[in-house]
Amino acid sequence: xxxxxxxxxxxxxxxxxxxxxxxxxxxxxxxxxxxxxxxxxxxxxxxxxxxxxxxxxxxxxxxxxxxxxxxxxxxxxxxxxxxxxxxxxxxxxxxxxxxxxxxxxxxxxxxxxxxxxxxxxxxxxxxxxxxxxxxxxxxxxxxxxxxxxxxxxxxxxxxxxxxxxxxxxxxxxxxxxxxxxxxxx
Numbered sequence: 001x002x003x004x005x006x007x008x009x010x011x012x013x014x015x016x017x018x019x020x021x022x023x024x025x026x027x028x029x030x031x032x033x034x035x036x037x038x039x040x041x042x043x044x045x046x047x048x049x050x051x052x053x054x055x056x057x058x059x060x061x062x063x064x065x066x067x068x069x070x071x072x073x074x075x076x077x078x079x080x081x082x083x084x085x086x087x088x089x090x091x092x093x094x095x096x097x098x099x100x101x102x103x104x105x106x107x108x109x110x111x112x113x114x115x116x117x118x119x120x121x122x123x124x125x126x127x128x129x130x131x132x133x134x135x136x137x138x139x140x141x142x143x144x145x146x147x148x149x150x151x152x153x154x155x156x157x158x159x160x161x162x163x164x165x166x167x168x169x170x171x172x173x174x175x176x177x178x179x180x181x182x183x184x185x
Contacts, residue, residue, distance in 0.1 A: 002091035003030070003182070009048070010083050011056055011101075016048040019086050023097075030090060031180020040095060040172055043152040044086070046145035047099035047168045051084035055101025055165060090182060096171040105160035 007022065009015035020041045027037035084101040146168070150156045153170035160166055176182070 002089070004087065004089040004091075006085060006087040008083055008085050011052045013052060015084075016045055016052060019048050020045045023088060026088065026090070027095075030182040031177045032090075032095070033175035033177060036095075036172060036175050039152040040097065043149045043170055043172075044088075044097055044099070046148050047097070047170070048084070048086065050145050050168065051099050051101040051103070055084045055103040056082060090174070093174055094171050095174055096169065098167055098169040100161075100165060100167045102165035105162070105166045106158055 003026075005022075005026065007019060009019060023044050024037055024041050027040070028034075084099060087098045087100075089096045146158070149168065149170055152172075154172045156168070156170045158166070158168055
């Protein structure tokens with residue numbers, strides 16, 4: 001059995017815990033192991049916080065005074081800048097989450113990192129491993145979100161959609177509680 005859901009949220013700080021609670025409730029109901037649910041919820045929170053902070057036009061602060069939201073996916077560059085979209089797929093043994101915004105995108109190209117390609121290898125300068133999010137200084141007050149997502153998920157992909165924003169997608173292999181509703185048979 002599989003299921004998916006999609007939320008269209010305003011770029012407001014209150015939307016981050018809302019998305020996180022929705023994911024945790026879904027995972028609990030489905031019977032996903034609490035440790036896996038927690039990792040995914042933290043990664044989702046970081047992706048949503050990034051969309052809230054950076055996911056609109058440069059002059060758009062995502063505040064309560066924004067115009068009414070425009071449905072995402074209308075195909076118009078710059079539209080829906082006051083909102084972002086979260087989609088989660090639970091399919092068999094994997095959960096995939098995507099957070100899409102309409103901001104300027106990521107400042108530099110980021111590529112897929114898998115569990116077989118740990119971040120430590122990249123930090124050691126191994127050229128066979130793809131570039132991942134640059135680690136901020138320990139004293140930095142922000143900038144750790146994308147790195148945290150990479151550590152908590154099994155696969156991470158950062159995509160710029162010129163004129164349409166950015167997408168952070170990540171997935172994780174699921175573990176199920178005994179008697180879970182969606183457990184793979």
